[in-house]
Amino acid sequence: MGLPNESKDRPVSAISLRGLRKSYGDTEVVKGVDLDVPRGEILVLIGPSGCGKTTILRMINRLVEPSSGAVLIDGEDTMAMDPVLLRRRIGYVIQGIGLFPHMKVLENVSMVPRLKGVPKQEALEFAQRALVLVGLPVVEYGPKWPRQLSGGQQQRVGVARALAGDPEIILMDEPFGALDPVSRVGLQDELLDLQGKLGKTIVFVTHDIHEAMKMGNRIAIMREGVLAQVGKPLSLLSAPADDFVSGFVGAGNPLAMFSFMKVMEAPVRTEDLPLVDIGDDMLKAVRSAHDTTLRFCRDRFVYVLENGRLAGTVSVENYREGEGPEYLRDRLQPATSVRTTRTVQEALGSMISSGIANVAVVDEANRFKGVISFGDMYDIVQQQKEKSSEADENLALR
Numbered sequence: 001m002g003l004p005n006e007s008k009d010r011p012v013s014a015i016s017l018r019g020l021r022k023s024y025g026d027t028e029v030v031k032g033v034d035l036d037v038p039r040g041e042i043l044v045l046i047g048p049s050g051c052g053k054t055t056i057l058r059m060i061n062r063l064v065e066p067s068s069g070a071v072l073i074d075g076e077d078t079m080a081m082d083p084v085l086l087r088r089r090i091g092y093v094i095q096g097i098g099l100f101p102h103m104k105v106l107e108n109v110s111m112v113p114r115l116k117g118v119p120k121q122e123a124l125e126f127a128q129r130a131l132v133l134v135g136l137p138v139v140e141y142g143p144k145w146p147r148q149l150s151g152g153q154q155q156r157v158g159v160a161r162a163l164a165g166d167p168e169i170i171l172m173d174e175p176f177g178a179l180d181p182v183s184r185v186g187l188q189d190e191l192l193d194l195q196g197k198l199g200k201t202i203v204f205v206t207h208d209i210h211e212a213m214k215m216g217n218r219i220a221i222m223r224e225g226v227l228a229q230v231g232k233p234l235s236l237l238s239a240p241a242d243d244f245v246s247g248f249v250g251a252g253n254p255l256a257m258f259s260f261m262k263v264m265e266a267p268v269r270t271e272d273l274p275l276v277d278i279g280d281d282m283l284k285a286v287r288s289a290h291d292t293t294l295r296f297c298r299d300r301f302v303y304v305l306e307n308g309r310l311a312g313t314v315s316v317e318n319y320r321e322g323e324g325p326e327y328l329r330d331r332l333q334p335a336t337s338v339r340t341t342r343t344v345q346e347a348l349g350s351m352i353s354s355g356i357a358n359v360a361v362v363d364e365a366n367r368f369k370g371v372i373s374f375g376d377m378y379d380i381v382q383q384q385k386e387k388s389s390e391a392d393e394n395l396a397l398r
């Protein structure tokens with residue numbers, strides 16, 4: 001399989017665009033796009049309205065035929081494939097929500113595996129699983145009409161429909177564009193969690209730069225039918241290719257990086273910290289109360305871990321000398337935490353809402369990864385400034 005001159009060890013991209021062009025009459029709307037999307041990546045395609053994002057998505061699943069160039073899926077030219085079979089390998093969440101109003105939720109979702117030729121009973125099971133993945137229990141939501149759901153719930157059904165056929169690739173065209181900001185953030189988080197489990201290859205179109213920075217492993221910035229720059233969020237920020245990209249990502253704003261940088265890319269502290277307000281006697285008491293690998297002490301409380309997972313905090317106020325382990329166990333309080341996949345901006349936001357100048361970092365299984373603090377934010381800005389001036393020098397040297 002694959003192309004004859006391809007080395008066996010070289011991974012084939014899930015999606016490759018090669019010199020892709022599209023004209024309508026005399027107007028060329030996609031003007032030679034080359035792009036590789038590795039398996040398991042979320043590639044965000046962003047650009048002003050009318051720059052050709054939807055056209056590119058629709059060329060990937062051949063709802064639009066390219067004027068020239070090629071789209072390869074797993075190294076294979078899509079022009080050599082049956083378009084119907086091709087589209088069954090690719091989930092598609094369209095702009096707007098696009099549920100069929102005359103079909104109930106379960107039918108809307110099971111339609112996709114049905115089209116793939118999956119027998120009815122099995123298709124219903126696929127649909128059921130997909131609905132659960134997006135947080136809509138089938139007993140409650142399956143029998144509803146789309147119009148009985150909120151915008152956010154309808155959008156979840158749209159995502160479930162794209163997942164129901166278990167495609168390798170999912171194309172999402174401004175999937176959360178119609179939602180209010182709160183539902184939008186909720187669905188972004190859910191999609192990132194889901195992606196952590198499923199590892200699909202996703203092309204995600206948006207015109208919201210914050211959404212792009214949050215969702216994308218890499219971002220492709222488009223301008224009038226061409227790619228202006230493709231790169232990781234922070235590279236775009238620290239080394240924008242031109243003024244258009246710089247303006248688009250807000251490279252001049254030192255705070256912008258908070259919304260671009262993932263917590264896992266930030267300097268999360270994993271070493272023990274000095275015990276400022278916490279005495280040895282309290283530490284000893286906490287250790288005897290909790291079967292824990294206690295490692296972190298911040299401000300006036302300690303983080304308590306059970307089997308590496310964040311169990312909560314015990315604060316100085318809750319400690320009383322001479323009390324037994326039971327006393328402290330009863331006083332374990334929920335800890336504020338932020339996921340590694342979230343942005344530094346969200347970490348900062350949760351510090352501001354909790355009124356505590358640091359926040360625990362956990363992975364999707366609530367395993368404790370360290371702590372990020374208010375003071376670290378300053379270092380992040382300084383480090384990024386240095387990187388960006390190095391990048392400027394490199395550009396000047398070219």
Ligand SMILES: Nc1ncnc2c1ncn2[C@@H]1O[C@H](COP(=O)(O)OP(=O)(O)O)[C@@H](O)[C@H]1O
Nearest residue numbers: 024025029047048049050051052053054055056
């Ligand atoms: N079927 C069509 N016929 C003629 N022009 C089209 C057609 N589809 C899209 N276009 C034009 O192509 C350009 C890119 O459209 P589109 O890919 O939808 O942009 P985006 O999704 O980035 O907003 C726009 O100028 C649009 O008007």
Ligand SMILES: [Mg+2]
Nearest residue numbers: 053054055095
């Ligand atoms: Mg569009």
